[in-house]
Amino acid sequence: MISREEGDLIFVKLQRDDSVVQSLEKLCELHSIKNGLVVWGIGMFRTADFGYFNGKEYEHKIIEIPGEVVSFHGSIASSDPRFHLHASIALKDHAVVGGHLFNAVVSPLMEIQVTRLRGIHLSRKLDERSGLKEIEIS
DSSP states (O other): OEEEEETTEEEEEEETTOBHHHHHHHHHHHTTOSSEEEEEEEEEEEEEEEEEEOSSSEEEEEEOSOEEEEEEEEEEOSSSSOEEEEEEEEOTTSOEEEEEEEEEEEEEEEEEEEEEOSSOOEEEEEETTTTEEEEEEO
């Protein structure tokens, strides 16, 4: 992982075999990001664990073939779960698959822009109606 910051904008390059979530955790520690936005990302995943929330729980779909990232964004909160990420990838046949991203392994690379939030605090709290840990903004 290679990263640089300019003000509150952080740019990171992930390399072959990097875990997206573990790399974002390291990035937050390295750049003191408590709250932030994953604005965009491009690159490729070798494998990915996507989820679809069916109203009660997440249904996982693990993709174990390379896919080119066509969308990647989310939020970074100061509470668990730290990351709420969504992504989609285009497969060799140009079919697109995606959803809530639990994790992915990069190959050969990925470029991501993160913006650190200083005046906005993000946390997550379980909402009994939705069954999800929803974002709280203060």
